[in-house]
Amino acid sequence: MKSWRLLAPYLLLLPAFIVLAAVVVVPLLLSLYSSFTPFRLTRPDSIWTFIGLRNYERLFTDWEFWVAFGRTVLLLTVALNLEMVLGLGLAVLVEKATRGQRLLRTIMMFPMMFSPVLVGFQFKFMFNDNIGLINNALQGLGLTDRAIPWLIDGTLAFIAILTAEIWSSTAVFAIFILAGLMAMPKEPVEAARVDGCTPWQTFRYVTWPYLMPFAFIAMTIRSLDIARAYDIVKIMTDGGPAKRTEILWTLIARTGYSDARMGLANAMAYIAILLSIVFTAMFFRQLAKARAQIAAEW
């Protein structure tokens, strides 16, 4: 009985260990090794040439790589924060609705059901400067008489990609925050109102701290899943034009498959993984803090 209690958790976790080892850890070790080789897909023998840190050295001095790196961080930060704000707004709106909740919640999750490939195409067509819906609508309403080059200008293209990304993923935040709103005890809000707090103060000091853990969970999940954005960016601009929208994943995919330089691509991927780990660890700490705060207050 005693030994069972000691072994039980490990036995229960065993399936997860096996699956993750087979599908993630072993392949990752392989790709870690290949990042120390000049491995080219079209020359399988090259995997046996060991070149140490050369790929990494090359990347550390590669300005274009770091620009892409910086842009990825920027995209992540802006996208995640905007999604959180918009998701919060959406959740509040839905929560306040007195009728049709079931339908509203389903609609809210509607964008999550589209394959990112399709989202990419749809937004590419919408932002097309000549026949796209957005420019046609703006011109039709008389707001502009120019063809706005949405996917060409670096800033505008960033906005266009951000729009597609936000459209497809805000639902994740909304659903978590909605869950938080619905679970929230009513008494503290009532108490705050009785004490004469304005709605904004009530929200800021009572509701929001309670919602924080939900927001951070959503944030963590999204930052884990952010590579989803790859499909969208790949189709909308593929990093172009003139590398104005290059992000890590488009760069890695092109280097690895199209250029067939898998060794170099894997070195880039490892730097990208470090980035994700930093983001994830950060959110985990925030989450723990927010949870501790709630636990203390309620």
Added chain:
Amino acid sequence: MNRLLFSASAGALAMALGAAPALAQELPGSFDGVTIDAKLIGGQQYEALYARIAEWEEATGAKVNVISKKNHFELDKEIKSDIATGSIGWCVGSNHSSFAPQYPGIYTDLVALLPQSEIDAFVPANISASTLDGRLVMLPRAQFDVSALYYQKSLYEDDEKKAEFKEKYGYDLVPPDTWQEVADQAAFFANPPDFYGTQYAGKEEAINGRFYEMLVAEGGEYLDADGRPAFNSEAGQRALQWFVDLYEAKAVPAGTTNYLWDDLGQGFASGTVAINLDWPGWAGFFNDPQSSKVAGDVGVKVQPKGSSGKRTGWSGHHGFSVTESCADKEAAASLVWWLTNEDSQKLEAAAGPLPTRTAVWEWVVAEAEGDAYRQEVLTAFQQAAEHAFPVPQTASWIEISNAVYPELQAAILGDKSAEQALNDAAEKATEILEDAGEL
């Protein structure tokens, strides 16, 4: 007898046997009990042909096992993954002339497996574009691509416009025959944001290919005789400047540097572009009232010349290859032949794509009798095909493209001068070739 020997023999013996012309006389032959694993390009445009595989199976007694069907770029990824992991256990693969040089050595020489008379029945230019280092690595199917000029006919029939143009440029307004005329007319017709003179593919291999053909038309070369990048010559600058000038004159849509083929086709079909250099695959789409606003108003003409007097003509074609590691090359070659024989090509060409067999060209032209548009299209593309040339035959072509196109875009968007962009691009291309051991 040959069959027995064949299946038992290694590659070297197969080559020796294949050299005997008696071998493959009775195509498609008989291959009872043989199974051929095949990787075929997928997508509606390409799949009608595969219905004919059943007939081949019936005629030969062999089975075909389609182990993969994907679009072209995905298939390229897959074949590279196969090479990398040493898992080329299959026999027949779809191939493309622009991608073929990347897979050195995995495909066998078909000359050894098929009678010369069958190979001679193809258009010679297509055969030479399928031959790498003296080996015929693929047999072309009826999916040949070269670009010709589509234009809106009505624009050239307006007397007022004609007079205005003549006064401004000093020559008559007729469908252009040189790229300089295209530039003039594009600037003349353009009325942004409602209407544009022309457009071009602006990213990935597409812009590099367009630049490459313009470079050739300007008298330059992409790689010199030693295989060194030579596109940063004066001809190269003139070629790139053509794209830059159009962009600056706002004669092309501002988004053109993000356009790929689908955007271009949809753009011309929307009736907002006057002149459009494009592929034969769109001919039907442009003239179909269900899909295109310019239906009935589409003219097609052979592609214009550059300042050297040479016409552009970047081309490519799809085909089928047999792997070197295939256990039954003879059966595989028979399948490849079957999918590219006259009946197969007629089947594909009847739906619009261009054939690669001389006899089928004659057949489609005869079939088009009474359909003026189709005839115009075929005449234009038949001329276009005469000037066609494939991409430089280096294994690093796609990689070079990926390095060069952002530089071309930078020049078009005004981030860099044409000269600067080309020098930077040449430097990167040289580095790639050195890394690959080709220089």
Added chain:
Amino acid sequence: MDRNAAHRMKRGLFKATHLILLFLAMAIICLPGLWIVLSSLRPTVEIMAKPPVWIPREISLDAYVAMFSGVGQGGIPVIEYFRNSLVISVTSTVIALAVGMAGGYAFARYRFAFKSSIFLGFMLTRTVPGIALSLPLFFVYARLGIIDTHFGLILAYVALNVPFTIWLIDGFFRQVPKDLAEAAQIDGCTRWQAFWQVEFPLARPGIASAGIFAFLISWNEFALASQLTRSTSSKTLPVGLLDYTAEFTIDWRGMCALAVVMIIPALTLTFIVQKHLVSGLTSGAVKG
């Protein structure tokens, strides 16, 4: 105007603003999606028109008819793709839930060495971008001979979803009071029985919410599927979308029609379980 009326007006105004904002938000969410649905019903000449045609003049099911009309007549093997997608998504979701329940239960109910490191380790496996994983994974799969099989993709998706299901379900089990299960055990249930009869029913909403996330992720996944599937015997719907693209052309209307076919099961499922979803996430998140 007396105070009451002013108050009523203020409330009415507030309500109206709320309705307008809600409507706007829903419109923004729905429009791109509805545009896709609409595009599948209209001739291409209207979709890509300039000036745009806002109100469809012609509606037809041509794209759907073409899709099902067989390979070679503009069709794609949609039935096979659909079957593959369904088999792979459902199986992998069920397995991911089972593994997640085991793991979640372990984290919620036991103390053991390296607990939090193991937990973080599980989460971090999700940070690996698919693109870095796809080739080495292909390498391993090629050696094992499970390329282009349902099994291969199911395995990959289980791995993709397990960290997430463990996390959500763990939080949920924590919220079920330990006393309940212990009471049941005192009443003569085995631990196994106690789990199924007491803890599992209470945790059901959490499991439902983890399930729908896992299902949606598997249903739409593209990067790994495009690498690990090859023929119609295992290609899934997102990979099938690319059948509508040729080297130079793209059939956007056809893609949209296929997208609609893809959305219907996802939408139905979400509608059915969304009630559990919200309450499920609730407890899962806070107590985790």
